[in-house]
Amino acid sequence: MMDKKILIVDDDPNIREVLAVLLGSDSYDVEAAEDGKQAVDRVTGGGHYDLIILDIMMPNMDGVEACARIREHSSVPILFLTAKDQDQDKVEAYTSGGDDFLVKPFSQTELLMKCKSLIRRHTEYDKQEKVASPDEVVVDNLVVDTRTRSARKGDLRINLTDKEFDILRYFIDHKGEVVQNKDLYENVWGESYLPSASNTIMVHVLNLRKKLEDDINKPRIIKTVWGKGYRIE
Template sequence: MSKKTILLVDDEWKMRNLLKIHLAKQYVVIEASNGVEALAKFTANIHLVILDIMMAEMDGWEVCERIRKESNVPIIMITARGDIADKSQGFGIGADDYLVKPFDVEELLLRVNALIRRSTTGRLKNEVAIGNQLIYQDLTVNMESRSVKANGSNMTLTPKEYDLLLYLLSNPNKVFTRDQLLDQIWGIHEVLDYRTVDTHIKNIRDKCKKMKLSFNPIKTVWGVGYQFEWVKDSI
C-alpha cells in the first residue's frame, strides 16, 4: 500500500524538521515554509495538511480558507497561541483539529492517523459535506455563518454551545473527557469545573429536542465523557 502524503506548513525550519523526522516514518511529507508556497504545492494528492497559523506573507487562516474552497482534506492547525477565540476561528473556517505549541509529537501523530483513517475509509451514512456546511440527517451546521438548522429551521445556540457541537461533529465517534472539552472549547487557562461541560451538553440536547431533531446528537459514554455518534455505512 502506498504511503499517504502530508503537506507540512510552518515558517520555522526546526519545527518542520522535527515533525518531518517523525511523520516520514509513515507518510510522504511535502514541506512549505509559508502560505503562498503551501497553496502552490497543494494538490488533490495531499491527504492531510498540518498548518501553522502565524506566518509571514499569508497566515494559516487564509491558507485554510482557500484550501476549503476546493477540498475537504483534513487540516490540523498549530500555533503558539492558545486563545479560545483562535480555536473557534480555526474550527469555524473548516479546520479539523487544533494543537497549541509546545505539544507532544506523539499526540500529533495520533491525531494525524485518526484523521487520515477517517478520510480514507469512506463516508458515513447520511453525512454530506457541502462547501462550508456539514449535514448529518436533519441537522445542518454552517461553519461560515456559525449557524445551525434542525429540520430546516434555525436553532439558536450560544457561541460556546456552537463551538462544542461543531467540535464533537468534527471528530465523529471519538470520546472526549470533560477535561479535553474544557481545554478545547474554553481553554485550560480559565478556571471552570466539569459542570460547565455538562450544562452546555444539556442545553444543546434540550434545544435539539425542542426542534424535534430525529436523533440525540451527543451520546454520554458513562465514566468517560461525550461523543457524537455517527451511524456508519452497513456496506
C-alpha cells in the same frame, strides 16, 4: 498501498525538519511549505494530500486565511499546530475550516494519534456501518448523499469539511432525537467529552448552519433544543 501524504506548513525550518523526521519515521510521505501562500498554491496546483498540518502565525499569508482558501478547493483534513493557544485562536481556526487543533510545544504521541485519526476518518468512512438507506436523505430543502458524503440544495452543491459532514451525518442518523453535546463529541471527534469541548461543537455547528440554512437566525434543518442539544426533525 501507497504511503499517506502530509503537507507541513510552517515558517520555522526547525519545526518543518522535526515534523518531517517524526512523520517520515511513521511511514508518511511528507512535503513542506514555508507559508500559507505556498500551501494554497500546492493545493490549487493539483497537489493531493491526505492531511495538512498548518501553523497560524506565518508571513505572506497566515494559517487561518490559508485554511479558508484551501477549503474553497478541498476537504482535506487540516490540523492546526500552533503556539497560539487562546480560545479566540481556536475559534478562528475552526471557523476557517480546520478539523483539529494542537498547541506547541506538542506531545509527539498526541500528534501522531491526531494525524492517524484525521486520516482514518477521511479515507475509511465508507467502511463504517451505514444506518441510512437509501443513500440520499432529504431534510427540508437539503439533499444529503451518504455514499458520496455530499450535500446539495437543488443543483447547488454545498462544500462541507469532513468534520462538518460527520456532524451532519450523526444528526441524520439520529433524526428526531435530541443529540447532546457529549454524545456528539465522543462519536464524531472520538475523544472523551470535557465541558470545554462545548465551544468546539458550537463553532462547528455554527459553520454548518451558515452553509445549510437559508436564514441562520431561523434554522429549519439543525434546530437547537435549549439546555439539551440539537435535533434534526
